[in-house]
């Protein structure tokens with residue numbers, strides 16, 4: 563039986579085929595290459611002395627179902643900015659996460675923080691689309707891509723002035739990821755067979771990551787103690803979605819995770 567990621571990838575190819583039929587690829591590419599550089603995602607992570615947070619705008623997921631009913635991406639992004647996020651991640655997959663590229667555009671309008679397009683990117687056309695929508699960074703997942711494809715997509719993201727975050731779960735994919743030239747690497751703590759998360763997964767792989775690489779621990783981060791544990795293990799950044807999205811005020815929860823003063827409330831959803 564296929565795991566969640568395999569099912570997502572299978573469906574994503576049907577979306578990409580449809581996009582290829584409707585999109586004006588050459589025009590997208592020309593436009594994407596002509597834009598001035600977006601806000602620097604990697605720099606925003608590296609400038610924090612302590613662990614940086616990439617705060618995720620995530621309405622639903624295969625593991626959790628619907629996470630937040632009163633979902634207003636622009637307001638959530640504003641609260642994340644107030645709570646101390648270094649960068650944002652916006653999930654755009656519609657089929658499995660109830661996301662949308664429109665959410666990324668809404669967030670882009672609302673805040674100046676650099677934005678990662680959290681998508682299952684398999685084809686260059688999605689990278690042009692991401693740049694045109696206002697993303698500063700694209701996610702590539704090692705488990706979805708052969709080495710040649712990964713290298714080609716990493717190169718294209720960089721050519722367009724964006725940061726590439728290359729994520730892996732399987733330790734066996736680490737050499738492929740490092741060989742791709744990625745300087746921002748994410749280790750996902752979520753096992754996609756069982757959906758269980760275990761922060762020890764990032765911590766165990768930490769010593770295999772060279773110092774010139776910025777390391778992000780992704781998924782399953784819930785408490786201030788979790789953040790301190792990852793900081794202690796010299797993890798540079800964390801990517802947090804569900805914990806923040808379940809809080810009445812996602813910005814206040816973020817500040818709590820960071821051990822910072824809680825920001826004043828603003829009108830919500």
Ligand SMILES: O=C(O)c1ccccc1NCC(=O)[C@H](O)[C@H](O)COP(=O)(O)O
Pocket residue numbers: 566567618620623624625626750752754757780781782783801802803804805
């Ligand atoms: O979140 C899922 O259920 C999921 C299922 C299949 C593939 C990917 C999935 N999540 C993507 C992510 O990487 C997370 O959204 C991200 O790391 C934040 O995780 P969390 O803080 O646990 O929401």
